[in-house]
Amino acid sequence: MTATEHRPTKASSGERVADWFDGRLGVYALGRRYLRKVFPDHWSFLLGEICLYSFVVLILTGVYLTLFFHPSMNEVTYHGGYVPLNGIRMSEAYASTLHISFDVRGGLLVRQLHHWAALVFLAAMLTHMMRHFFTGSFRRPREVNWVFGWTLLLLGLFEGLFGYSLPDDLLSGTGLRFVDGAILSVPVVGTYLSFFLFGGEFPGHDIVARFYSLHILLIPGIMATLVVAHLILVVYHKHTQFAGPGKAERNVVGTPFLPVYLAKAGGFFFLVFGVLALISAVATINPVWSYGPYRADQVSTGAQPDWYLGFAEGLVRVMPGWEITVAGHTLVLGVLIPIVVFPLLLVAIGVYPFIESWVTRDRREHHLLDRPRNRPVRTSIGAAWISLYLILLAGGGNDIVATRFHLSINTVTWAVRISVFVVPAVVFVVTRRVCLGLQQQDRELVAHGRATGVVTRLPHGEYVEVHRPLGPAELHTLTEHEHRDASDHRDLQTADPQPALGGARVPARHEEPQP
Numbered sequence: 001m002t003a004t005e006h007r008p009t010k011a012s013s014g015e016r017v018a019d020w021f022d023g024r025l026g027v028y029a030l031g032r033r034y035l036r037k038v039f040p041d042h043w044s045f046l047l048g049e050i051c052l053y054s055f056v057v058l059i060l061t062g063v064y065l066t067l068f069f070h071p072s073m074n075e076v077t078y079h080g081g082y083v084p085l086n087g088i089r090m091s092e093a094y095a096s097t098l099h100i101s102f103d104v105r106g107g108l109l110v111r112q113l114h115h116w117a118a119l120v121f122l123a124a125m126l127t128h129m130m131r132h133f134f135t136g137s138f139r140r141p142r143e144v145n146w147v148f149g150w151t152l153l154l155l156g157l158f159e160g161l162f163g164y165s166l167p168d169d170l171l172s173g174t175g176l177r178f179v180d181g182a183i184l185s186v187p188v189v190g191t192y193l194s195f196f197l198f199g200g201e202f203p204g205h206d207i208v209a210r211f212y213s214l215h216i217l218l219i220p221g222i223m224a225t226l227v228v229a230h231l232i233l234v235v236y237h238k239h240t241q242f243a244g245p246g247k248a249e250r251n252v253v254g255t256p257f258l259p260v261y262l263a264k265a266g267g268f269f270f271l272v273f274g275v276l277a278l279i280s281a282v283a284t285i286n287p288v289w290s291y292g293p294y295r296a297d298q299v300s301t302g303a304q305p306d307w308y309l310g311f312a313e314g315l316v317r318v319m320p321g322w323e324i325t326v327a328g329h330t331l332v333l334g335v336l337i338p339i340v341v342f343p344l345l346l347v348a349i350g351v352y353p354f355i356e357s358w359v360t361r362d363r364r365e366h367h368l369l370d371r372p373r374n375r376p377v378r379t380s381i382g383a384a385w386i387s388l389y390l391i392l393l394a395g396g397g398n399d400i401v402a403t404r405f406h407l408s409i410n411t412v413t414w415a416v417r418i419s420v421f422v423v424p425a426v427v428f429v430v431t432r433r434v435c436l437g438l439q440q441q442d443r444e445l446v447a448h449g450r451a452t453g454v455v456t457r458l459p460h461g462e463y464v465e466v467h468r469p470l471g472p473a474e475l476h477t478l479t480e481h482e483h484r485d486a487s488d489h490r491d492l493q494t495a496d497p498q499p500a501l502g503g504a505r506v507p508a509r510h511e512e513p514q515p
Helices: 013-025 027-034 043-066 092-102 107-135 143-165 170-184 190-198 207-237 257-282 307-318 333-360 376-396 398-404 409-448 472-486 489-494
Strands: 075-077 089-091 251-256 323-326 329-332 450-457 463-468 510-513
Touching: 013 027, 043 107, 043 207, 043 257, 075 092, 089 092, 092 107, 107 143, 107 257, 107 307, 107 333, 107 376, 143 170, 143 207, 143 307, 143 333, 170 190, 170 307, 170 333, 190 207, 251 257, 307 333, 307 376, 307 398, 307 409, 323 333, 329 333, 333 376, 376 398, 376 409, 398 409, 409 472
Parallel strands: none
Antiparallel strands: 075 089, 251 510, 323 329, 450 463
């Protein structure tokens, strides 16, 4: 018998390419470390994915629109597919918008997809930040990532304003007149700022071209950089997770990135893209052909900004028309005060993690999320801020509210003025009481169990309702925050990741330790 000679098989071309990259970039080690990274399972984490996917849709549709849009305010006579405006003098920007909407194949769908994706992007960012706020995931070590997200939201507001103004239609021009009035209210330098921005007397001849450069180059570049940095920090810090059996400050329980999470994320991207495309196909948005080209001597009736800037206009509409004279300069407080309050409301969101850390003196790392009811003060502050935003949003449409409900516009304006001070305070108190009540309900569930609706009679004649004891998993969820609050920083470093109540550990598909 002769021994079979084993010869090494020749590596495939794919293996050779992979080996070449590994020898220079270390892709094998990176793959082992990051492709099996664990992501927790919870529906609220999808909000961040909606932000990312709608941003991708914005980039794709924006590239398509730039091929046909002409960012020029030079006047031309329109002759195109929209017959009612044929022969009308308008800017090249407005004419090219009509050309995209009526003469470019699929142009109207892409344009509406771009606008709807922008609205969803901002709504998803705001909702995503609300989820992080109410669950406390902004605490150490994620304060910097919170600031990145807040900066993305702030840039998104201005990016939406610039893109909304590009068609140079009557509605967007009315919004720019509002912006010009706010700039002019700035003491001493307001006039200079307005001339610098518009290239002369409003509306000038340069504003569309300048907004176009900001809209397609500068701000998207900054936002893309921040998105990458945001995702890198998410991977570096690992995901937060809600408390439960087997979940602790030092581990992450969930599914691996490859192949489970990647497959789910890919499917969800096409779902988001499909829903946006469906909405864009059946729901008209920003029909600029109905408004006509912008003229400085005209204004669009019922003009309203997009929802994300409605509260800024509400600040101006409900502010009394106060004016004072200081050193020979007239200060228009009716506009100046709102444009000062507007950034303060946004800055309050950005600096909140640092304020809470300073007030509570909490310097510990947090990787487990809070239930909002267990942080009544923070939850009440968030609810009060949301109520203030909604009130100002209604104030920004006080004329529409008055028309729809057949009310006096003065009545609506005064109701908003009073509500700005009263409603947030009431919401804060009520929300706090509700949170405390829910905490008491949780304590009763832990102590007595869940009511079954079955009534039984005791031997001495008393009728009582039978309660079913809670399971170990539910007990852990309801009481875990008390154990965390009672522990100090040293306990967090040495805590056992097993459930504190001694219940059976829930088998986890994958578990990754925290650094």
